[in-house]
């Protein structure tokens with residue numbers, strides 16, 4: 001399978017999770033990891049079998065650069081099954097749902113969406129006594145690993161259905 005991992009990361013958390021996903025898939029599949037800010041013109045999203053898109057939750061919404069990115073891309077020629085993830089400090093609210101709706105307009109179809117709670121230094125300004133701001137959620141690595149495995153199962157199912165329908 002040919003998989004494109006796209007991410008926007010304001011600081012480092014989303015990049016770190018995107019790299020974990022890359023490491024889990026690399027070697028088993030053809031995987032490309034790219035930040036939306038450094039996308040080269042030789043990347044054509046239509047050429048991939050599936051996508052992973054990651055971005056931070058900012059004010060209970062997807063970070064603006066990833067929204068602008070999705071608004072600006074052309075509608076894909078075929079539907080592409082996608083794993084969306086967001087990193088957040090505490091609560092991602094409707095972030096993933098908001099982004100999935102925008103993706104659908106471009107033929108990017110969400111088959112799995114997950115949020116990961118990561119260290120968020122800005123949280124100290126809101127609630128200085130809460131120490132969750134200084135660390136990622138427990139067993140983050142294991143959670144990402146399980147989610148990637150879940151995504152691959154769903155992908156295989158999608159591909160099998162598509163092949164069956166094509167006869």
Ligand SMILES: Cc1cc2nc3c(=O)[nH]c(=O)nc-3n(C[C@H](O)[C@H](O)[C@H](O)COP(=O)(O)O)c2cc1C
Pocket residue numbers: 008009010011012013014015055056057058059060061087088089090091092118119120121122
């Ligand atoms: C301006 C700002 C607004 C944020 N808003 C939220 C929020 O609404 N909910 C939340 O859980 N985390 C919020 N966070 C925390 C980030 O989502 C979290 O730190 C994220 O992992 C940052 O990802 P990055 O390191 O890839 O930029 C906010 C952070 C900033 C700087």
